[in-house]
Amino acid sequence: MEKTTVSRHETQPGTRFGTRRNGSAGPGQRRQVRALSNVDPALRRCWLAVARSAAVGTTPVKTWLLGEPYVVVRIDGEVVVLEDRCPHRLAPLSAGEVVDSTLECAYHGWRFDGTGRCVEIPSVGKAASIPQKARCGAPYGIAERYGLVFVALDAPLVDLPEVDAFGDPTRVRVDLDPFSGRYGAAQLIDNQLDVAHFAYLHRETFGSSEARVVPGCEIVRHRWGFETTMSIPITARNDPAAASGDHPVEQERTMRYRYLAPFFVELELTYPVMGGSNVIVFFVQPETPERSTMYVTLLLEQPGGFTAGELADRVAFEYRVVDEDLALQERFDDLALPLDVTTECHVRTDKASLELRRLLAQIVQAP
Ligand code: FES
Ligand SMILES: [Fe+2]
Structure with a gap:
């Protein structure tokens, strides 16, 4: 660690710190919020990345x-x-x-x-x-x-997450350059928890048409977060052995998601055919109503380690994947994430997204 x-x-006393601001719930009160914006006062009670x-x-x-x-x-x-x-x-x-x-x-x-x-x-x-x-x-x-x-900013409701992969000496750590832009912080996290977009938004990188139908998953709830695991088809363009024909390009990968409110996701991707696993850690900084920064760290592992060229290819690939996500995120008109579940149309493959909304509503409504 x-x-x-x-x-x-x-x-x-006498400063804006440690005092409740407009819109936050007073003792014993519950605040109803239809959507979580980047500047919601409830986020004062959370650990948030700033640099x-x-x-x-x-x-x-x-x-x-x-x-x-x-x-x-x-x-x-x-x-x-x-x-x-x-x-x-x-x-x-x-x-x-x-x-x-x-x-x-x-x-x-x-x-x-x-x-x-x-x-x-x-x-x-x-x-x-x-x-x-x-x-x-x-x-x-x-x-x-x-x-x-x-x-x-105020006494936090939720502790910072423990991320064991940071202390794993077999992994190569790469901090991607921060991604700043016109993004909704909660929407960025929602995007990272979403699986049904792979076959569409990521068709140029790993998205396989086989992944259009998303397998079911079980959500394991914690007080302020959840975990879920699933196996999903991918087009393994990041596998050098697929390019040489030694591996099939259509593979499976196991995905373990861990979410902690408000803006932390750890994604562990295990590649049974290619070998090795990637842990990708996301934290998001909600800066202004229309601006957020996403911090992404890769913790990569593969049998035999990486040559400099392999590592550079892996990192370039991950930049492409994130860029595919962000190109859509920045086009959302409303950057607040709906917490009222009647606002959007949810289907059975949106379980993780629903959990996210439930937990963020829990933050907003915490006494
Ligand atoms: S010392 Fe005068 S503005 Fe800071
Ligand atoms: Fe994505």
Whole structure:
């Protein structure tokens, strides 16, 4: 298992952190929501990815979450996430710099520690007291795991997932470049849990016409997630032995899906003919009403390992598969995922999608 760091800040009175925002359920109340948008306040109670760890250094970077801007920076090795708005004149702190273990605002030099507390206001001199209001909002929790930075803006309902494949030394890890665009976060996850689209959307890559009829599957429910496994026909264009005629191009693959609310999917693809298995891990960052970023990590394994060329081919293939999905996702008009199950027309092969909607509704309605 990878090293994990989690920090928890006390919620700050008088800031927007740790307080309920418009639309969230109060104690004992249940909120009815017809659809989950990228900025639904219920998502404040979830761990959400905000950046790749490797992209966070001592130069502040701006990111967006649930429609609000945040600055992410590393101070003394620890990841700090703060509201990207200096309390003085609301200048973006992401334009500032790290100085003496603080984040210094570029405008008038106010300095903030990793919890968002202002520790110096140069214009009034060191002897002057610092107003209580001189504070940047900070999330409830910050965690660095799986090569990503996560935050929970309020106390989270669901723990981060355990993903054992990250610690499997037989697997080759490849972090794909983040996929950012006009996407609905929940729709991206729904797409990754969907099997019935393979024969259509992925006909240029692995989608086999044999997969038009989708086999039944059983859903194993957990408190905030589920698992399901199925075997499905594929056209194995990613199998070099199929190209040389040593393997049939029409093969089967076993797919094990693991979902955890709100935006985590682990997909384990096992290839009995080709050999080996791929684990693909998805996390999604809902940035603004019309923008999300999907982080995809491949954890690949095949008997005998990979040559550099084989690995490059595998990775290029996975980019093509994701691009096929995203080309449709960005064309959806409404980016909110319906939670009212009467909005869409579900059939028996949509079990996983229905579970997703049920669990997201559970997040929204959690007391
Ligand atoms: S706006 Fe940040 S110090 Fe003035
Ligand atoms: Fe797909």
